[in-house]
Amino acid sequence: MKRIEALEVLDQIFGNDPLIITCGATAREMASISQKKSHLPLLDSMGLTTPVGLGVALGVKGRVGVIDGDGSLLMGFSILPTLKAYGPKNLIVIVLDNGQHASADLMLSQASDVDIAGAAKGLGLWVGQCDSADEMKSLIASRTGADEISMIFVKIEKGNTPGIPFYLANPPKLSADFVESISS
Amino acid sequence: MRESNSRLTALVEGLTDWGIEYFVYVPSSHSAPVIRGLISAGVANVMANREEEAVGIASGLALTGKKVAIIMQDNGFGNALTALATFAQPYQAGFPIFANTRGGLGEYNSMVHSISDSNPDLLKKIGVRVEELGISDSPEVWRSSSQAVAQMAVIQRRPVVTLFESLHPGMETIK
Ligand SMILES: Cc1ncc(C[n+]2csc(CCOP(=O)(O)OP(=O)(O)O)c2C)c(N)n1
Ligand SMILES: [Mg+2]
Numbered sequence: 001m002k003r004i005e006a007l008e009v010l011d012q013i014f015g016n017d018p019l020i021i022t023c024g025a026t027a028r029e030m031a032s033i034s035q036k037k038s039h040l041p042l043l044d045s046m047g048l049t050t051p052v053g054l055g056v057a058l059g060v061k062g063r064v065g066v067i068d069g070d071g072s073l074l075m076g077f078s079i080l081p082t083l084k085a086y087g088p089k090n091l092i093v094i095v096l097d098n099g100q101h102a103s104a105d106l107m108l109s110q111a112s113d114v115d116i117a118g119a120a121k122g123l124g125l126w127v128g129q130c131d132s133a134d135e136m137k138s139l140i141a142s143r144t145g146a147d148e149i150s151m152i153f154v155k156i157e158k159g160n161t162p163g164i165p166f167y168l169a170n171p172p173k174l175s176a177d178f179v180e181s182i183s184s
Numbered sequence: 185m186r187e188s189n190s191r192l193t194a195l196v197e198g199l200t201d202w203g204i205e206y207f208v209y210v211p212s213s214h215s216a217p218v219i220r221g222l223i224s225a226g227v228a229n230v231m232a233n234r235e236e237e238a239v240g241i242a243s244g245l246a247l248t249g250k251k252v253a254i255i256m257q258d259n260g261f262g263n264a265l266t267a268l269a270t271f272a273q274p275y276q277a278g279f280p281i282f283a284n285t286r287g288g289l290g291e292y293n294s295m296v297h298s299i300s301d302s303n304p305d306l307l308k309k310i311g312v313r314v315e316e317l318g319i320s321d322s323p324e325v326w327r328s329s330s331q332a333v334a335q336m337a338v339i340q341r342r343p344v345v346t347l348f349e350s351l352h353p354g355m356e357t358i359k
Binding site: 042043044045048050051052054055056057058059060076081082085086161172174175178179 | 208232233238241243244248
């Protein structure tokens, strides 16, 4: 599965539920297929997606999704024990793992050498792993309404979709729309 | 200097006056009376492992409309700057940060001033407003200022930092 194919599926699954989206090509590719008020793309804040998603999930009652990347998660890896300690059950963190910083000139990430899902498991988090759209769909469905936070590591193909334009969004507008969508 | 605890109590009271619902903190012996005071007041909280993480969590909570504050010590601003500049500020997450200062009177560590002394300039340089509370300000000022700064951060939809002086408990005997 390519990243953009995973994003299409995730956009459908989460509907109008809050979805916090990691930076770089992930935010760009998502914006190229779907832009919603319930989407909160972090345009450049690598490492911060899952912490922001944790804050949002603590503040609202319904399901909250995070789409992170392996590189971004590794940059803010200290969030994993915090997720275990405080992770609200309404939060589903999806890590699109291509073993590389695809957005940064395709440089390999340490996830190509180490088992980041295993690290999350070692911390006692509930972890699901898959590499197809169907498995991802059924994992998310089975974890919606679960009694603890979920982390789903999805293996995706390396690389970026060519021809995706830069995403020139205005952060105050993105957050104002997001705030409106979660308060409605 | 023994009076510092009444000021830290006043900071907690200012935040409860404001109606604080959540706080995110990184442990510090200097801030411990504030952290413990808020916990005793029954305020929900998250302990973060680093300050950048705290900025992300507090920003998320602030966007959901929660009244949230960060409690930390100021030598962690180096860890927090990128998160403040690229997320909390542009995405208009309004919350106060209360950070005890290090490197000043009573400091026992020989190098921590090298970050702490620069913090007001670093923060102002990225456009973060900085307020200060010192031991020459009365507890009443600490209480009213903490509440007012928190309100301002929410109204202006931006993080606002208060740097507050608090001696290490082991240094309280210095006269
Ligand atoms: C603090 C910081 N350092 C570096 C970057 C540059 N950068 C943007 S995206 C990215 C790679 C992200 O990798 P990953 O999360 O695995 O996503 P992928 O592009 O592989 O889908 C990097 C290094 C950045 N945005 N911020
Ligand atoms: Mg990657």
